[in-house]
Amino acid sequence: MQEIIEGLIRFQREVFPQQSALFKRLSTAQSPSTLFVTCSDSRVVPELLTQTEPGSLFVIRNAGNIVPSYGPEPGGVSATVEYAVKVLNVTDIVICGHSNCGAMTAISTCTNLEHMPAVQSWLRHADAAKAINASRHYCSDAERLAALVQDNVIAQLGNIRTHPSVAVGLVNKTLRLHGWIFNIESGEMLALDGQTGKFLPLAENPEIYAV
Numbered sequence: 001m002q003e004i005i006e007g008l009i010r011f012q013r014e015v016f017p018q019q020s021a022l023f024k025r026l027s028t029a030q031s032p033s034t035l036f037v038t039c040s041d042s043r044v045v046p047e048l049l050t051q052t053e054p055g056s057l058f059v060i061r062n063a064g065n066i067v068p069s070y071g072p073e074p075g076g077v078s079a080t081v082e083y084a085v086k087v088l089n090v091t092d093i094v095i096c097g098h099s100n101c102g103a104m105t106a107i108s109t110c111t112n113l114e115h116m117p118a119v120q121s122w123l124r125h126a127d128a129a130k131a132i133n134a135s136r137h138y139c140s141d142a143e144r145l146a147a148l149v150q151d152n153v154i155a156q157l158g159n160i161r162t163h164p165s166v167a168v169g170l171v172n173k174t175l176r177l178h179g180w181i182f183n184i185e186s187g188e189m190l191a192l193d194g195q196t197g198k199f200l201p202l203a204e205n206p207e208i209y210a211v
């Protein structure tokens with residue numbers, strides 16, 4: 001914790017003065033262009049990966065970069081999606097999974113989660129990806145996990161489309177959905193190409209999007 005507080009003090013003394021104009025401008029309003037949904041994993045840092053400043057990304061983070069389908073009892077993720085689309089008018093939504101994801105590892109290895117009932121319940125929002133993954137043959141656990149990370153991003157893109165605000169944005173073509181996967185070891189980002197259903201290197205295919 002000491003390291004974190006020392007970092008905060010360094011931020012206040014050295015970094016904030018250089019960005020005071022930006023924070024002054026942001027002090028009364030925000031207009032981020034993008035809702036970025038990713039895992040809580042400490043190694044995935046949206047602003048670092050995208051080299052964006054405060055005010056650019058509206059972020060939702062949770063275990064497994066999950067967006068529950070819209071339902072009669074919407075929770076925090078649903079409320080945040082609705083606010084991003086209806087109030088902030090974001091034009092893009094990124095759902096970003098990553099390599100070596102603990103949540104996806106638990107699913108792909110069928111880890112017993114009975115001692116973590118909240119996690120067990122939460123990961124049921126990835127059941128479609130789990131079922132697809134279980135129905136296919138893979139040569140190794142690593143291959144199975146990598147495929148599940150992809151299948152989960154696709155499943156969550158499906159889930160988020162059930163949200164009324166997102167459905168309206170897609171019909172009116174004011175909203176675009178992106179499915180990304182970050183490789184922690186290489187720094188590479190793959191993106192889902194909605195045309196082919198394949199994940200391709202984003203750097204070489206900057207025009208592709210999911211929906």
Ligand SMILES: [Zn+2]
Pocket residue numbers: 039040041063064065098100101102103104
């Ligand atoms: Zn993760």
